[in-house]
Amino acid sequence: MTSLDDFARAKLDRIRAAALDRRTVPTVRDARAGVTREGRRLISFSCNDYLNLAHHPEVKARAREAIELYGTGAAASRMVTGDHPLMGELETRLARLKGTEAALVFGSGFLANIGIIPCFTGPDDVIFMDELCHACLFAGAKLSAATVHVFRHNDMAHLAELLATHRGQHPHALILTDGVFSMDGDLAPLDQLGPLAEAHDAWLLTDDAHGVGVLGAGRGSSFIGSEKARVPLQMGTLSKAIGSYGGYLCASTPVIDFVRNRARSIVFTTGLPPASAAAAIAALDIIECDAALRAEPVRKARLFAARLGLPTPETCIVPVIIGAADQALAASKALEAQGFLVVAIRPPTVAEGTARLRITFTAAHDDADVIRLTEAITALAILPARPETV
């Protein structure tokens, strides 16, 4: 055994001892919210294809057509020959959806965040970020080498205090938050974050991976209230409700032109395959016209929560927090035995002691399956006791 194997084995032993080891399971998703894995079909409550557009006949047809015409890969960076005209068309559509002058498409949401953040902050600068931000926002912040201050989740008083203490010591500042928090399904208070950021001349970036397509008439979390939230950097992904693959930034023309020049995850990586852009454009066509479809995932999340006496969800992600990682795994296994795929989410994806079932709802779930899931969860007795009604 080499020292490299020794190193890996010792690390793995520790991960396994804490019930935190991960494995990949070959999984085939179908159009009816089902997955087949290890020879069994399960109803999945763990997919982010909220509108099931990855299986929509029109979306698939447009992707197939793009493959026939343009091949399967982009073959070079967008700076060289990888900037297929479909990319520009997709950017125009995204900018229109988000109400910005311009947009820029990246290879993925993760690549977007690790490219964008270092464009605006360097070692002399400062970043303020919510403690529950997605891992790729933390990765982008780290890559920027800026000073990072983490504020308590959605705690505007804490953020204001950190801004008052630290903002003045740095030339440039970013505030980073998820629009919809990926593991908790709650919303960032963008109506407060926008003005607070402006008051301190800090640039607000929202990661709306889980909002676009589903919230705010499909336009995302910035469009929920009566007024559009003041977010100069609206980032998101094409890989969830949009049913394709890729990431994006929507912003003003100078901001986008600058990021196109500077983001290392644009310049030094191959462009998105044209078929992914074609699929995303087809999905946006559907999202823009089909209000009934857009409303379905949150309606199902609310049906689920109401039957279990949980708070009314604002999004289509509902966490059932269990605590210990091994108990979350056991609950997931018990649900699997009854025909449901509800993956357990454990540290480091979530904080120590908050392992959970993260349940996601999609347009394709039958209400009957949602109700059967509530019954299965009730039978597991993993929910906190409901207060007695008098």
Ligand SMILES: Cc1ncc(COP(=O)(O)O)c(C=O)c1O
């Ligand atoms: C909040 C959030 N941001 C970014 C990403 C990364 O996006 P992508 O899967 O397109 O890399 C994800 C999901 O994976 C996410 O949940």
